[in-house]
Amino acid sequence: xxNLLHSSGCGGxxxxxxxxxxRNFSTITEEEFETLQNARVFVAGCGGLGGNLIMHLLxxxxxxxxxxxxxxxxxxxxxxxxxxxxxxxxxxKAETAEEYAAKVNPDVDFTAIRTxxxxxxxxxxIAGHDLVLDxxxxxxxxxxxxxxxxxxxxxxxxxxxxxxxxxxxxxxxxTAAARINQIYIPGTAISNKSCLSFxxxxxxxxxxxxxxxxxxxxxxxxxxxxxFADLLESEWELIPFFND
Amino acid sequence: xxxxxxxATLRKDRGKxxxxxxxxFSDGVSILEHFAIPxxxxxxxxxxxxxxxxxxxxxxxxxxxxxxxxxxG
Numbered sequence: 001x002x003n004l005l006h007s008s009g010c011g012g013x014x015x016x017x018x019x020x021x022x023r024n025f026s027t028i029t030e031e032e033f034e035t036l037q038n039a040r041v042f043v044a045g046c047g048g049l050g051g052n053l054i055m056h057l058l059x060x061x062x063x064x065x066x067x068x069x070x071x072x073x074x075x076x077x078x079x080x081x082x083x084x085x086x087x088x089x090x091x092x093k094a095e096t097a098e099e100y101a102a103k104v105n106p107d108v109d110f111t112a113i114r115t116x117x118x119x120x121x122x123x124x125x126i127a128g129h130d131l132v133l134d135x136x137x138x139x140x141x142x143x144x145x146x147x148x149x150x151x152x153x154x155x156x157x158x159x160x161x162x163x164x165x166x167x168x169x170x171x172x173x174x175t176a177a178a179r180i181n182q183i184y185i186p187g188t189a190i191s192n193k194s195c196l197s198f199x200x201x202x203x204x205x206x207x208x209x210x211x212x213x214x215x216x217x218x219x220x221x222x223x224x225x226x227x228f229a230d231l232l233e234s235e236w237e238l239i240p241f242f243n244d
Numbered sequence: 245x246x247x248x249x250x251x252a253t254l255r256k257d258r259g260k261x262x263x264x265x266x267x268x269f270s271d272g273v274s275i276l277e278h279f280a281i282p283x284x285x286x287x288x289x290x291x292x293x294x295x296x297x298x299x300x301x302x303x304x305x306x307x308x309x310x311x312x313x314x315x316x317g
Contacts, residue, residue: 049317137317162314165252182288182295189284190315192253200317228288228311230252237251239309242294 017107021061032216037063039215042126042154044117044145045069045135046093048195049159051082052204053133054097058105060212065101065108068125069093070116080197117141122148131214133207134158139184146176155214158183159207163194164232166203169241170210170223179241183226199231247307248275254285254312266305272298275308287313 024033041062043053046069057065072092077084088096094112101110115121117136122144126132132149134156136142142158149156153173158180160167171179206227213220221238228237245263258279269275272289276282276298288311289296302308 045317047317135317137315139313139315142315159317160314161316162312163253165312165314167314184287184313184315185289185295185297187283188287188313188315190313191284192312193316195316226288228251228314232252235251237309239288239290239311240293 020105024060028212028216033061036061036212036215039131040064040129041066041211041215042129042132043067043135044132044141045137046083046097046112047071047077047135047137048080048082048161048200049204049207050093050135051084051097051100052201053135053208054101055082055104056204056208057211058101058108058110060208061105061108062211062215063109064111066111066113066125066129067094067097068113068115068117069097070114080195080200082201117145119144123151126152126154129154131211132156133211134160135204139188139190142180142184143177146171146180149176150174157207157210157214158226159203161195161199161203162190162192164196164199164230166199166206166229166231167226168203168206168210168222168229169226170214170220172223175241179226182241202229202231245304246275246302248279249307249309250279251309251311252314254279254281254310266303269302271301272296272308275302276310281310285312287311287315 039062043050046067072090073084073088083096083100092114094114098112126148132154156171156176158169158171210222226239246266248262289298290309292307
């Protein structure tokens with residue numbers, strides 16, 4: 001295969017483009033990098049989790065990224081959402097994500113769609129992607145996304161945050177809806193929206209690591225288990241899904 | 245005895261791990277009532293490591309693990 005860092009086609013501007021990935025190598029091989037460059041990843045949400053996920057996907061060099069969000073930034077987002085700054089207040093989150101992507105890595109085929117995920121658009125939105133990352137902020141939308149992933153045969157990397165706590169799991173196609181129903185049993189409601197900035201950053205980092213592992217065919221303990229991390233107590237619980 | 249393990253925000257004013265006399269509790273709902281945990285604040289309810297629901301029966305020797313919803317993004 002072509003040596004990506006030293007091929008003759010990488011002179012001038014090309015060298016600059018590949019230099020941006022030079023510190024990725026040895027951690028991942030050039031062949032694995034090509035796999036990531038060909039990957040199509042969908043990010044549901046551009047808020048606390050989504051902003052961090054997008055940042056990681058861009059810097060790693062995922063080739064094709066689609067991100068959706070129907071909201072605009074507001075002052076309450078400033079404490080934790082990477083893409084929310086005083087300059088982007090009241091701007092649509094999707095539009096801001098697209099501007100951010102162009103600044104961080106214009107080589108990524110990045111598509112932002114200003115819409116909220118619902119039962120009428122979920123199947124169409126995720127179609128054609130290799131992987132879906134959950135960066136949603138409510139249980140109802142998560143159930144819709146999980147069901148759509150099951151129908152489409154696309155793996156879902158679930159992430160959720162609250163306060164000092166984060167949850168992550170890799171949900172293979174056919175298991176997502178059932179496992180989301182185990183993570184949020186009927187009757188559960190989200191009343192606490194408090195969250196500190198490091199919690200979404202932590203959660204998104206683990207989700208991205210799981211995304212890269214999944215795309216590269218590496219095994220994961222979070223495939224079949226739910227990680228429940230409590231950053232206040234420094235506790236890490238792996239909860240198995242015994243009874244799907 | 246029934247061992248009850250609470251996680252994250254559910255621990256506040258309640259504790260981490262508690263032992264309850266099995267004779268006084270028939271199901272998970274009665275244990276939630278004992279700790280004054282609102283039903284909507286329970287997202288994951290494990291009995292001996294298996295995903296369950298508060299309506300399920302509990303018995304002597306069971307270990308319950310109760311997690312609050314972590315659903316933001």
